[in-house]
Amino acid sequence: MKANWVLESELALKAISTSLSIIEGQTPENIDFKNKGTPRDIVTELDIAVEKHIREILSSSGYQIIGEEGSKDNKLSISPDKPAWFIDPIDGTTNFISSLPFYAISAGLMLDSRFLTGAVVMPALKEIFFTMGDRGAFMNGKALKVHPASLENSLIAASISGRYSNKTARRKEYDFFGIINDKSRGCLRTGCASFNICYVASGRLQCAYGVANKLWDVAGAFPIALQAGCKAYIERVKGINEISYVVGSGGAVDTIAEMLREKKLADTKLVK
Amino acid sequence: MSKIIILGAGAIGRGFLPWVFTPDSYEYVFVDINRELINSLNRKKQYKSYRVKSGKLEELVVPVKKACHLSEFSFLEHRDAIAVFMNVGPRNCTAAANALEGVECPVILCENDPETVTAVKDALNYEKVYFAIPDVITSNAASPEMLAKEPLSIITEDGILFMDERVRGIKGNAVYCDAAELDKQWIAKLFLHNTPHCIAAYLGALVGAKYIHEAMQLPGVKKIVTGAMNEMLTSLKLKWDIPHLFLDYYAEKEIRRFSCELLYDPISRVAREPLRKLQLEGRLIGAAQICLSLGFIPNNILTGITTALLFENKEDLDHHLSFIRNALPEDVFITYILGLRKGEALEIAIRERLPKILSQLGVLTSNSKKAVL
Numbered sequence: 001m002k003a004n005w006v007l008e009s010e011l012a013l014k015a016i017s018t019s020l021s022i023i024e025g026q027t028p029e030n031i032d033f034k035n036k037g038t039p040r041d042i043v044t045e046l047d048i049a050v051e052k053h054i055r056e057i058l059s060s061s062g063y064q065i066i067g068e069e070g071s072k073d074n075k076l077s078i079s080p081d082k083p084a085w086f087i088d089p090i091d092g093t094t095n096f097i098s099s100l101p102f103y104a105i106s107a108g109l110m111l112d113s114r115f116l117t118g119a120v121v122m123p124a125l126k127e128i129f130f131t132m133g134d135r136g137a138f139m140n141g142k143a144l145k146v147h148p149a150s151l152e153n154s155l156i157a158a159s160i161s162g163r164y165s166n167k168t169a170r171r172k173e174y175d176f177f178g179i180i181n182d183k184s185r186g187c188l189r190t191g192c193a194s195f196n197i198c199y200v201a202s203g204r205l206q207c208a209y210g211v212a213n214k215l216w217d218v219a220g221a222f223p224i225a226l227q228a229g230c231k232a233y234i235e236r237v238k239g240i241n242e243i244s245y246v247v248g249s250g251g252a253v254d255t256i257a258e259m260l261r262e263k264k265l266a267d268t269k270l271v272k
Numbered sequence: 273m274s275k276i277i278i279l280g281a282g283a284i285g286r287g288f289l290p291w292v293f294t295p296d297s298y299e300y301v302f303v304d305i306n307r308e309l310i311n312s313l314n315r316k317k318q319y320k321s322y323r324v325k326s327g328k329l330e331e332l333v334v335p336v337k338k339a340c341h342l343s344e345f346s347f348l349e350h351r352d353a354i355a356v357f358m359n360v361g362p363r364n365c366t367a368a369a370n371a372l373e374g375v376e377c378p379v380i381l382c383e384n385d386p387e388t389v390t391a392v393k394d395a396l397n398y399e400k401v402y403f404a405i406p407d408v409i410t411s412n413a414a415s416p417e418m419l420a421k422e423p424l425s426i427i428t429e430d431g432i433l434f435m436d437e438r439v440r441g442i443k444g445n446a447v448y449c450d451a452a453e454l455d456k457q458w459i460a461k462l463f464l465h466n467t468p469h470c471i472a473a474y475l476g477a478l479v480g481a482k483y484i485h486e487a488m489q490l491p492g493v494k495k496i497v498t499g500a501m502n503e504m505l506t507s508l509k510l511k512w513d514i515p516h517l518f519l520d521y522y523a524e525k526e527i528r529r530f531s532c533e534l535l536y537d538p539i540s541r542v543a544r545e546p547l548r549k550l551q552l553e554g555r556l557i558g559a560a561q562i563c564l565s566l567g568f569i570p571n572n573i574l575t576g577i578t579t580a581l582l583f584e585n586k587e588d589l590d591h592h593l594s595f596i597r598n599a600l601p602e603d604v605f606i607t608y609i610l611g612l613r614k615g616e617a618l619e620i621a622i623r624e625r626l627p628k629i630l631s632q633l634g635v636l637t638s639n640s641k642k643a644v645l
Contacts, residue, residue, distance in 0.1 A: 017599065018601055
């Protein structure tokens, strides 16, 4: 296996940055969208166009591509010994159609449960995050490096669906959110997991956690956080397109990972 | 003898400061992250700094009290120091400040960015942090012959250190001045020194030169550097209430400096960290914005911006510049990396003029490379 992934990083960055021209100048009033099952699960024509564009560019790598709009169920059929791209054409579509700036275009390369390289662009915020192989993480060209923080000194963001059919699990998620909110400087739900993780990587949030997120929600952002020096715990079940995680810059991440385990919300393990 | 701590034993720290705070009155503790340099300084206990004065080199033997690696330095072991001079590069100030926990004496920043004062004050939660302007070019090297004889040799000009008058108690050959004078000196340094100096370096890198004076010997390079200087001179005269005679003197002095054959000022030093030099308020983009706000297009500075974008050095902190340039479409690069808004004057000027500038640089490079090689 090769040591660095610079060419793949360049491809990811090229794919997401050239897709900006598709959404530039588009406003919610001009966009057709439909529900994918629930009122919160929305797809626009732009999601589909952006995913098609990114797929075209990434296809030159020869790796399998899994994208939000091209995948129908939760099962994941990928080879554990071959890298695969995970793309989210618009992470935070609901924010996008509500004119909230917390949405992102994201692409990341994974090998089994390893995050190899990723790129995320937030068009409304004019911020672009990326890794350069294994040689660092950057925001708008500036190198990222996080500094440690304790839980009580951390502003945290959560990505939880809050729509478990199982009422006990649903209550557990919200109870946990409340506990974290009380023990820290606050816990946000932005509706965009890649935003949360990239903002941890750039030191504006200190920690982010997610329960049962889709891999394409985080695959672009996770390598950025890791290369910025974040510590991370994840739980993945093989064959399922889901991940639970905690990622952050210090003591807060250990505390939340421990609490997730205690509350039986996620059995996360340290990413090495 | 009074002790001073010199954080950053590079061009300014090792080369210039001992001429301002001389060895007959001061002893020096050097702190750096270059382990090899630290070991050499401790082993040899002294080095030579050369000063260019009236076209000749003067020699100063600098005794070394101690040299420490940053990670092993603690101010608490040097409480008798009367001042700390920080010359580590603007991006490294906050990290370097961590080594100064418990500091009780003035901390003087000889950095090329006044905002570092606030950053260090915040990092240390300490108020006695001051800005100083070394009006000097100091090479972090020397001629190949000198280095062969003595690897620690370093060459500086006969420059001036402008210091905040609140630290005039630290006696030396510095000029102590009030806030207005410091501002004037800073504006002149930023735009009449930093802007054309880095343009000379980026052009020099493009044509394969090693030292600034080599690049300035090429007529094509000198024409662009002088052109950029004149653009800034015009801007400063229009924008600020600074005596024109001072500005003219400053500009002439700088062009002479860049051409000084005794300095051996390495292009890799002056051109380092191009993304920092391309920041919005800085010496390239900021300079071009001033010219545009005054109603003229600074063609030479635009050429300088282009050469900065083309700079490649695998050892540089901003080695990822070429990676970004290859991956991003031009408009995304200008908006996200340079931070310009779509449709603003500089964004339009760069986008429209880029092809012509690139072709001019192509001609310059092919003509000049032959001359350098």
